[in-house]
Amino acid sequence: MVSSTRHPQQDSPAGRPGRFGPYGGRYVPEALIAALDELDREYQSAAVDPAFQSELDGLLKSYSGRPTPVTEVARFSAEAASGARVLLKREDLNHTGSHKINNVLGQALLTRRIGKKRVIAETGAGQHGVATATAAALMGLECVIYMGEEDTRRQALNVARMELLGATVVPVSTGSKTLKDAINEALRDWVTNVDTTNYVFGTVAGPHPFPTLVRDLQRIIGVEARQQVLELTGALPDAVAACVGGGSNAIGIFHAFVEDTDVALYGFEAGGDGVASGRHASTISAGSPGVLHGARSYLLQDEFGQTIESHSISAGLDYPGVGPEHSWLSDIGRAVYEPIDDAEAMEAFRLLCRTEGIIPAIESAHALAGARKLGARLGEGAVILVNLSGRGDKDVDTAARWFGLLDSGGAPGSDSGTGDEK
Amino acid sequence: MSASVAFERARSEERAALVGYLPAGYPSVAGAVDVLKAMVDAGVDVVEVGLPYSDPLMDGPVIQTAVEAALRAGANTTDVLRTVEAVAATGTPTLVMSYWNPIDRYGPERFSRDLAAAGGAGVITPDIIPDDAEEWLPVARSQDLDTVFLVAPSSTDKRIALTTEACRGFVYAASTMGVTGTRDQVGDAAADLVARTRKTTALPVAVGLGVSNADQAAEVANFADGVIVGSAFVRCLLDADSPADGVRAAGELAGQLSSGVRRQA
Numbered sequence: 084m085v086s087s088t089r090h091p092q093q094d095s096p097a098g099r100p101g102r103f104g105p106y107g108g109r110y111v112p113e114a115l116i117a118a119l120d121e122l123d124r125e126y127q128s129a130a131v132d133p134a135f136q137s138e139l140d141g142l143l144k145s146y147s148g149r150p151t152p153v154t155e156v157a158r159f160s161a162e163a164a165s166g167a168r169v170l171l172k173r174e175d176l177n178h179t180g181s182h183k184i185n186n187v188l189g190q191a192l193l194t195r196r197i198g199k200k201r202v203i204a205e206t207g208a209g210q211h212g213v214a215t216a217t218a219a220a221l222m223g224l225e226c227v228i229y230m231g232e233e234d235t236r237r238q239a240l241n242v243a244r245m246e247l248l249g250a251t252v253v254p255v256s257t258g259s260k261t262l263k264d265a266i267n268e269a270l271r272d273w274v275t276n277v278d279t280t281n282y283v284f285g286t287v288a289g290p291h292p293f294p295t296l297v298r299d300l301q302r303i304i305g306v307e308a309r310q311q312v313l314e315l316t317g318a319l320p321d322a323v324a325a326c327v328g329g330g331s332n333a334i335g336i337f338h339a340f341v342e343d344t345d346v347a348l349y350g351f352e353a354g355g356d357g358v359a360s361g362r363h364a365s366t367i368s369a370g371s372p373g374v375l376h377g378a379r380s381y382l383l384q385d386e387f388g389q390t391i392e393s394h395s396i397s398a399g400l401d402y403p404g405v406g407p408e409h410s411w412l413s414d415i416g417r418a419v420y421e422p423i424d425d426a427e428a429m430e431a432f433r434l435l436c437r438t439e440g441i442i443p444a445i446e447s448a449h450a451l452a453g454a455r456k457l458g459a460r461l462g463e464g465a466v467i468l469v470n471l472s473g474r475g476d477k478d479v480d481t482a483a484r485w486f487g488l489l490d491s492g493g494a495p496g497s498d499s500g501t502g503d504e505k
Numbered sequence: 506m507s508a509s510v511a512f513e514r515a516r517s518e519e520r521a522a523l524v525g526y527l528p529a530g531y532p533s534v535a536g537a538v539d540v541l542k543a544m545v546d547a548g549v550d551v552v553e554v555g556l557p558y559s560d561p562l563m564d565g566p567v568i569q570t571a572v573e574a575a576l577r578a579g580a581n582t583t584d585v586l587r588t589v590e591a592v593a594a595t596g597t598p599t600l601v602m603s604y605w606n607p608i609d610r611y612g613p614e615r616f617s618r619d620l621a622a623a624g625g626a627g628v629i630t631p632d633i634i635p636d637d638a639e640e641w642l643p644v645a646r647s648q649d650l651d652t653v654f655l656v657a658p659s660s661t662d663k664r665i666a667l668t669t670e671a672c673r674g675f676v677y678a679a680s681t682m683g684v685t686g687t688r689d690q691v692g693d694a695a696a697d698l699v700a701r702t703r704k705t706t707a708l709p710v711a712v713g714l715g716v717s718n719a720d721q722a723a724e725v726a727n728f729a730d731g732v733i734v735g736s737a738f739v740r741c742l743l744d745a746d747s748p749a750d751g752v753r754a755a756g757e758l759a760g761q762l763s764s765g766v767r768r769q770a
C-alpha cells in the first residue's frame with residue numbers, strides 16, 4: 084500500500100526530492116530538519132519492508148474495513164447528474180468515518196517504528212483528530228490534538244469523540260482560531276518536543292516528506308477504485324472528482340489515474356459565499372503561489388504575503404493552503420480545480436441523502452456538487468467516479484441548521500451558527 | 506554595513522555583542538522606531554527588525570501578541586523598510602528578521618534592493634534552510650546583504666557546516682529546541698552548539714532564544730560572540746502603561762543587558 088515507486092511528476096527538473104515542479108520543499112526552521120530527515124528515512128525503509136507492509140495491510144483490512152466498496156448511485160445520477168453514471172468510492176465506510184484513517188494508521192506504525200511514544204496532530208473538522216486519537220489508542224501512544232477554538236465550537240461532537248478516545252484536545256486561540264493556526268501551534272509543539280514526539284500530519288501539505296508520505300498512504304483509494312470501476316463498467320471512468328481541502332483524499336484517488344490521460348481529474352475547492360465575495364477557500368482557483376506551513380504551493384494571501392483567512396461551511400475544507408502536488412497538477416494541466424460554493428454543496432448533500440440514503444460529509448458534498456456539473460457537461464452515460472471521502476454524522480447539526488430543521492437555525496445561508504461566522 | 510563590523514568592535518573590546526529584536530509596527534510604526542533608538546542608545550550593537558507575519562511558527566506567545574497587534578494596525582513590508590531606514594541612520598547595523606513568504610511575495614530581488622537602499626545590513630531567515638534558499642542567496646549576495654541562517658541543537662555537524670557556509674555577517678545559534686520566549690535558564694545545549702559551530706566557520710556566532718536578563722547575557726557572553734534578546738524587549742512593551750513607559754523600560758533593559766555582555770560572569 085505504501086508504494087515506493089516514484090511518480091515522474093514528483094521530481095523537478097533539478098531532481099530534488101520533495102519537489103513537484105517548483106512546489107513543495109522544506110520552508111521550516113532548521114530545528115525541524117533532523118526530525119523530517121528521520122521520518123523520511125524511516126518511511127523509505129518501511130516502504131520496502133514486507134513486515135511493515137503486511138502489518139499495515141492487516142490493519143486496513145481488519146480494523147478499518149478495507150477495501151471500501153464502489154457504489155453506483157442510479158437515482159442520484161438520474162435526478163441530480165443529468166444521467167451521467169455516478170460511482171461513489173465509499174471512504175465514508177471506513178472506521179472513524181473518513182479516508183483520514185488510511186494515513187493515520189500508517190503514520191502511527193511509523194511512529195512506533197521510530198520509537199517515539201507521543202503523537203500530535205492538527206485538526207479542522209475533527210476527522211483527522213479523531214482518526215489520530217483512534218490510532219493512538221490502538222497503539223498505546225500519548226496523543227495531543229491542536230484544534231482552532233472556532234472549530235472546537237462548530238465540531239463539538241468530534242471534540243468529545245477525541246476525548247473519549249483518550250486524547251487531549253488543545254483549543255488554539257491565536258490568529259484566525261482555525262486550522263491554519265492549529266498547524267502553527269502543532270509545529271511549535273513539535274519543535275519543542277521533537278525528541279519524544281512525532282507529528283502525524285493530516286493532509287498532503289506541509290514540508291517534505293509529508294506531501295509524499297501522506298499521498299502514498301492515501302494512494303490505496305485510487306488503486307482500489309480503478310480496479311473496481313474496471314470490473315463494474317469494463318472501462319476506466321471519464322472523470323474522477325474529489326473535494327480538496329489540503330488535498331489528501333483527492334490525491335489519494337487521483338494518483339492511480341495520473342498516467343491514464345483519457346481520465347479527467349477534477350478537484351473541487353470550497354467556494355464559501357462565492358469566490359467573488361472574497362469569503363472562500365478556493366486556493367488554486369483563486370489564490371497565488373507562495374509559501375505556507377513549510378511548502379511552496381498556491382495559497383490565499385494578500386499583496387504583502389500575509390495569509391488571508393479562508394471561509395467555508397465545511398470545516399475540513401476551510402484552509403487557505405493546498406498540497407504542492409495539486410499546484411503542480413494544476414499548472415501542467417493534468418488536473419482541473421474549480422470552486423463549489425456553500426449553497427451548491429448543501430444542495431448536493433440534500434440530494435444524496437434523499438435519493439440514495441447516504442448522508443455525506445459536507446466536504447464530500449463539494450465533490451458531489453462538482454459531479455453534478457460534470458454530468459451536465461459530459462452528458463448521459465459518462466462515467467464519473469466520485470470520492471465520497473467521509474460520512475456526514477459529524478455534520479448533522481450544521482445541516483439541520485442550514486435547512487432550518489432546528490429552532491435556533493436561521494434561514495439557509497444566513498447566520499447558520501455553523502459556517503463561517505466570526 | 507555588515508553586522509560583522511559590530512561583532513568585530515565588540516571582540517576588540519573583549520566582550521560579546523548585544524543583538525536586540527523588535528517587530529516593526531508595535532506599538533506603532535513610529536513607536537517601534539522610538540523604542541529601537543532607545544535600545545541603541547543604551548548599548549544594543551546590532552538591531553533586528555521583525556517583519557510582522559500572520560503565521561509566525563517560530564514565535565512564542567509574547568512575540569505573537571505584538572505581531573498580531575501590529576498586523577491589525579496595518580503594519581506592512583513598506584513600514585518595515587521605513588523602520589530599518591530610521592534605525593540604520595543611527596549607524597547601528599540593522600537587519601530584518603522575516604519569515605520567507607512576505608519576502609517571496611514582495612519579490613526577493615526588489616526586497617534586497619529596497620533593503621540595501623534603506624541602509625539595511627541583511628536578513629535573518631528563520632524558516633528557510635540553505636538547501637532551499639536558491640531564490641534568496643544570489644540576490645542577497647548581489648546587494649551585499651548579510652544572510653543569517655539558524656543552527657539548532659538538533660543540527661548535525663554536516664548541516665552546521667552547510668549552514669555556516671551560506672551565512673554572512675554572523676550565525677544565529679538557537680539555544681534550545683523551541684520557539685521564542687523568555688526562559689529561566691539558557692539551555693546547556695547552547696555552549697555545545699556554539700563550539701560545534703565555531704569548528705566550521707570564522708564568522709561570529711550569536712545565541713538567541715530565551716535570554717532575558719543581564720545574568721543570562723553574561724553567561725552566554727562567556728561562550729558566544731553575541732547575545733540575542735527579543736521576547737524580553739517585547740514583554741517590556743506589552744507590560745507598559747504608555748508608549749513612553751515602553752521606551753523607558755526597553756532602554757533600561759538594554760542598559761542592563763549591555764553591562765551583562767561586558768561582565769562575562
Ligand SMILES: Cc1ncc(COP(=O)(O)O)c(C=O)c1O
Binds near residue numbers: 207474
Ligand atoms: C470527510 C473529509 N473529506 C475531506 C477533507 C479534506 O481534507 P483533504 O483535502 O486532505 O482530503 C476532510 C478534512 O477534515 C474530511 O474530514
